[in-house]
Amino acid sequence: MRGLGFAALSLHVLLCLVNGAYSRRTSSYVRSEFPSTDMPLDSEWFATPKGYNAPQQVHITQGDYDGKAVIISWVTPSEPAPTQVFYSKEENRYDQKAQGTMTNYTFYDYKSGYIHHCLVEGLEYNTKYYYKIGTGDSAREFWFQTPPAIDVDAPYTFGIIGDLGQTFNSLSTLQHYLKSGGESVLFVGDLSYADRYQHNDGIRWDSWGRFVERSTAYQPWIWNSGNHEIEYRPDLV
Numbered sequence: 001m002r003g004l005g006f007a008a009l010s011l012h013v014l015l016c017l018v019n020g021a022y023s024r025r026t027s028s029y030v031r032s033e034f035p036s037t038d039m040p041l042d043s044e045w046f047a048t049p050k051g052y053n054a055p056q057q058v059h060i061t062q063g064d065y066d067g068k069a070v071i072i073s074w075v076t077p078s079e080p081a082p083t084q085v086f087y088s089k090e091e092n093r094y095d096q097k098a099q100g101t102m103t104n105y106t107f108y109d110y111k112s113g114y115i116h117h118c119l120v121e122g123l124e125y126n127t128k129y130y131y132k133i134g135t136g137d138s139a140r141e142f143w144f145q146t147p148p149a150i151d152v153d154a155p156y157t158f159g160i161i162g163d164l165g166q167t168f169n170s171l172s173t174l175q176h177y178l179k180s181g182g183e184s185v186l187f188v189g190d191l192s193y194a195d196r197y198q199h200n201d202g203i204r205w206d207s208w209g210r211f212v213e214r215s216t217a218y219q220p221w222i223w224n225s226g227n228h229e230i231e232y233r234p235d236l237v
């Protein structure tokens with residue numbers, strides 16, 4: 001959020017709300033600020049999935065106001081592919097299908113992969129769904145859990161994360177969150193810090209998408225944008 005210094009990661013609050021005796025408990029995690037070293041692009045945490053054109057950067061967000069729909073998004077890096085999600089409440093069944101839309105864009109030297117968005121709706125509350133995207137050897141399988149029915153007393157644990165970036169401290173934050181039992185994330189802005197890289201060639205957006213996939217493919221992250229989401233014309237900076 002701060003203009004100065006990627007390492008000055010100001011907000012990394014993790015807030016957990018649970019029922020009963022533990023209501024409104026907040027995690028004590030404090031992320032260290034320094035040193036804040038970038039994970040290299042060939043880091044295992046940015047690894048691309050196996051298989052030609054395999055879906056990557058898989059992420060879910062809430063798809064309606066009630067918690068009975070999700071939007072599942074992913075990127076096929078090499079070529080266009082069907083925007084289809086196969087899903088079911090039973091593992092390995094995938095007898096339901098949702099169809100979405102695909103887009104791609106160019107920004108100066110950067111050419112995006114093929115970005116897929118698919119709305120999956122009419123879901124039941126408090127239910128685990130399994131889903132599959134991609135085809136053949138490149139298919140990938142994930143799952144997510146829908147929230148409880150709307151009720152002020154419904155137990156729910158969620159994280160608030162901001163300024164995540166892609167340093168080793170970012171990794172520590174994400175690993176901490178993964179262990180917390182959080183069921184969704186409110187992301188308060190400043191996602192990848194891709195704007196911090198020379199020429200802002202977009203590659204660090206893709207690495208970040210692969211980095212957070214270990215959480216975002218399995219639960220909704222609800223996004224807010226920050227100042228680091230502003231892309232300037234590279235020929236002017």
Ligand SMILES: *[C@@H]1O[C@H](CO)[C@@H](O)[C@H](O)[C@H]1NC(C)=O
Nearest residue numbers: 079080103104105106111112
């Ligand atoms: C989108 O992908 C198509 C097919 O590969 C390509 O011809 C087109 O130039 C791309 N569009 C943009 C805006 O990059």
